[in-house]
Amino acid sequence: MELRRSFWSRNIALLLFLPAFLLTVGILVPFGYSVVMSFTNFNLTTGTSDFIGIGNYLKLTRDPEFWNSLKVTLLFTVGAVIFEVGIGFIAAYLLNLGLLGQKIWRTLFLLPVMLPPTVAAIMWKLMMAPIQGVFNYLLQLVGFAGSEWLGGSSTALLSVILIDAYVFVPFAGMIFLAGVQNLPKEPYEAAAVDGVSNWFTFRKLTIPLLKPVILIVLLFRIMDCLKHFDIIYAATKGGPASATMTLSVQAYYHSFRWTNMGYAFAHLVVLWAIVYVLSYFLVGQWKKAVSEVHGG
Amino acid sequence: MENNKKISSTKLISTVGLIILMLWTAFPLYWVLNMSIQTPLDVISYPPKFVFDATLENYSVVLLGRAWLGKYETVQTDFPRYFLNSLIVCFGAVGLSMLVGVPAAYSLARYNFRGKENFAFTLLSFRFAPGLIVILPLFVIFRRIGIYGTYHGMMLAYQLITLPFAVWLMRGFFEDIPMELEHAARIDGYSWWGIFRKVDLPLVAPGIAATAILSFIFAWNEFLFGYILSSDVTRPVTPSLMGFISYEQVLWGQMAAAAIVTLLPSLVLAIFIQRYLVRGLTFGAVKG
Numbered sequence: 001m002e003l004r005r006s007f008w009s010r011n012i013a014l015l016l017f018l019p020a021f022l023l024t025v026g027i028l029v030p031f032g033y034s035v036v037m038s039f040t041n042f043n044l045t046t047g048t049s050d051f052i053g054i055g056n057y058l059k060l061t062r063d064p065e066f067w068n069s070l071k072v073t074l075l076f077t078v079g080a081v082i083f084e085v086g087i088g089f090i091a092a093y094l095l096n097l098g099l100l101g102q103k104i105w106r107t108l109f110l111l112p113v114m115l116p117p118t119v120a121a122i123m124w125k126l127m128m129a130p131i132q133g134v135f136n137y138l139l140q141l142v143g144f145a146g147s148e149w150l151g152g153s154s155t156a157l158l159s160v161i162l163i164d165a166y167v168f169v170p171f172a173g174m175i176f177l178a179g180v181q182n183l184p185k186e187p188y189e190a191a192a193v194d195g196v197s198n199w200f201t202f203r204k205l206t207i208p209l210l211k212p213v214i215l216i217v218l219l220f221r222i223m224d225c226l227k228h229f230d231i232i233y234a235a236t237k238g239g240p241a242s243a244t245m246t247l248s249v250q251a252y253y254h255s256f257r258w259t260n261m262g263y264a265f266a267h268l269v270v271l272w273a274i275v276y277v278l279s280y281f282l283v284g285q286w287k288k289a290v291s292e293v294h295g296g
Numbered sequence: 297m298e299n300n301k302k303i304s305s306t307k308l309i310s311t312v313g314l315i316i317l318m319l320w321t322a323f324p325l326y327w328v329l330n331m332s333i334q335t336p337l338d339v340i341s342y343p344p345k346f347v348f349d350a351t352l353e354n355y356s357v358v359l360l361g362r363a364w365l366g367k368y369e370t371v372q373t374d375f376p377r378y379f380l381n382s383l384i385v386c387f388g389a390v391g392l393s394m395l396v397g398v399p400a401a402y403s404l405a406r407y408n409f410r411g412k413e414n415f416a417f418t419l420l421s422f423r424f425a426p427g428l429i430v431i432l433p434l435f436v437i438f439r440r441i442g443i444y445g446t447y448h449g450m451m452l453a454y455q456l457i458t459l460p461f462a463v464w465l466m467r468g469f470f471e472d473i474p475m476e477l478e479h480a481a482r483i484d485g486y487s488w489w490g491i492f493r494k495v496d497l498p499l500v501a502p503g504i505a506a507t508a509i510l511s512f513i514f515a516w517n518e519f520l521f522g523y524i525l526s527s528d529v530t531r532p533v534t535p536s537l538m539g540f541i542s543y544e545q546v547l548w549g550q551m552a553a554a555a556i557v558t559l560l561p562s563l564v565l566a567i568f569i570q571r572y573l574v575r576g577l578t579f580g581a582v583k584g
Contacts, residue, residue, distance in 0.1 A: 012407075012488060013406070013407030014403075014409065016399035016400060016402055016403035017399070017400050017403040017404070017409075017415075019396040019399070019400070020396045020397055020399070020400030020459065020463060021400070021415065023396055023455055023459055024415065024418060024419060024459070026452070027422060027430065027455065027456055027459075028418070029433075029437075030429075030430045030432075030433035030434050030437065031429060031430060031433075033433035033436075034429045034430075034432065034433050037433070090313065090317075094310055094313050094314045094317060095314075097307075097310055099307075099310065099311060099314055105314060105318060107567065107570060108318060108321055108322060109317065109318070109321055110566070110570070110573060111321065111325070111563055111566070111567075112321060112325075113566075113573075113577070114513060114517075114562045114563055114565075114566035114573075115517070115559050115563070116516065116517035116518075116519070116534050116558060116559060116562060117517065117519065118517075118519045118534045118535075118537060119534070119537065119555045119558050119559045120324075122537055122555050123325075123327070123552075123555055124324060126327075126328065126331060126548060126551070126552060127324060131342065132340050132341070132342045133344075134327055137343050137344050166320070166324065170321075174573065174574055175574055175577070175582055178574045178583075178584040179582065212582075213582055216578050216581050216582055220577070220578065223423075226426075227424070227425070229426075229427065229428070229519075229520055230519040230520060233519075234519070234537075247426075248426055248427075251426075251428055251432075252428060255428075255432050256524075261432065261436070264428075264432060265429075268426055268428055268429040268432070269429070271426050271429075272425055272426055272429050275424050275425065275426065276421065276424070276425075279421065279424045283420075286581070
């Protein structure tokens with residue numbers, strides 16, 4: 001009887017699971033295809049797809065455009081993540097003070113995170129227009145010089161970081177806010193009794209307790225920034241002069257503008273490897289932090 | 297006295313900070329709304345106009361898909377069709393994900409079997425993988441097997457976004473239900489299906505709704521899949537926004553109106569499920 005039920009229940013488990021499993025395998029097929037084709041000179045125009053070993057990867061190491069896009073990707077990621085975590089923290093603090101109308105402010109604050117990123121990019125592109133854009137108008141109104149924003153090769157990367165921050169500061173902010181609201185009360189009462197300074201409590205109590213939440217924000221933001229495509233593509237298409245050419249955008253050009261699919265796949269495999277290793281590491285750190293907080 | 301002063305100055309700084317934060321959030325939305333109700337002349341005027349005679353012409357051009365007559369060319373973006381395409385593809389993709397994902401999530405939450413965590417992590421890794429690594433091969437494969445540019449092809453492709461999300465989030469919702477409830481029902485003589493229907497389903501119903509709505513938003517907001525895998529006829533709304541940049545000029549007003557119409561479903565839905573946003577955006581890792 002017992003045996004029969006466990007057999008039955010295992011069948012149910014697999015039966016329920018099977019359709020999703022098949023779809024997942026279906027998704028893994030294109031992944032495998034990418035990896036295999038990155039070792040060929042697959043080209044949509046010429047129709048070739050011969051095995052060339054690690055030829056594409058060797059070509060990458062000698063390709064200054066690849067190194068530039070790697071640099072841009074990393075700069076974009078570091079810039080956007082610092083910006084979003086920093087402002088997100090401040091925002092969580094401000095929205096937790098109990099100032100008048102807090103509920104409305106919280107709702108308003110999180111709206112941008114749900115915008116289609118391309119729409120956000122277009123909105124900002126309209127405002128950042130060098131000649132008739134409202135930003136330069138407002139800047140000049142208070143006596144600053146206008147900027148070329150997305151159009152200048154030195155300001156474009158900073159401009160797309162700003163757009164990304166507009167969308168994802170709320171992401172960081174609302175997760176920090178949830179973390180702050182879930183903090184236990186007792187250690188803080190103990191600290192107050194002991195008369196420790198606010199800064200000390202923040203450093204020795206709040207930050208360690210918030211570590212899991214901070215790691216989750218870092219995990220999601222770093223991964224999304226590394227593979228980033230849509231905001232940058234909609235705002236600058238990688239220009240001007242490759243100033244915002246991230247790895248994803250570069251791979252897109254290699255595939256669709258120059259139909260050099262094999263080489264594009266090599267770009268993506270490299271990017272995927274970076275993302276995979278980093279996410280594996282961060283997920284591990286996160287699990288450790290969770291068990292520290294809940295175990296200690 | 298000294299202390300009071302300190303508190304009120306902190307409060308002042310905080311209030312100013314909050315105002316700046318809210319301006320930063322609201323101004324872009326306000327400004328695009330502003331542009332969307334200006335005439336073609338007002339919208340490109342300098343200095344930009346904060347006060348003007350509002351017009352709904354941009355919306356009528358966009359929503360009715362009317363042709364816009366330029367000096368040298370006529371631009372027609374057929375926006376209503378793209379909007380409908382987005383609805384079709386997103387509903388189909390979310391429907392499939394829920395149909396397949398909810399049972400799988402239940403199975404992951406309730407049973408132990410070999411390789412279960414591997415499966416869950418494979419799904420999670422899809423969330424972090426660069427989209428193009430899947431889309432480019434799909435572009436080649438779909439063209440070869442003849443489903444390039446079709447609705448069902450895109451619905452399948454969108455599973456990369458909606459399926460991992462549905463499985464991970466629903467698994468958390470099922471795990472929130474105490475096992476004791478199921479045990480009690482089993483003792484009362486309910487079958488497996490009876491337990492699922494009478495005990496689990498009513499308890500996870502809000503979770504199912506939140507998951508479906510959030511995956512709908514993610515699918516709606518998606519750009520790259522639609523951009524590469526759709527044909528002119530099946531193009532979703534996000535990539536179609538690029539069509540407002542013509543050779544002659546950028547159609548600022550129409551573009552703003554189209555942007556507003558495109559972002560509206562996401563924003564409205566997001567306000568409804570605000571309670572689940574933190575949980576949803578972190579794949580269930582942070583329970584807000």
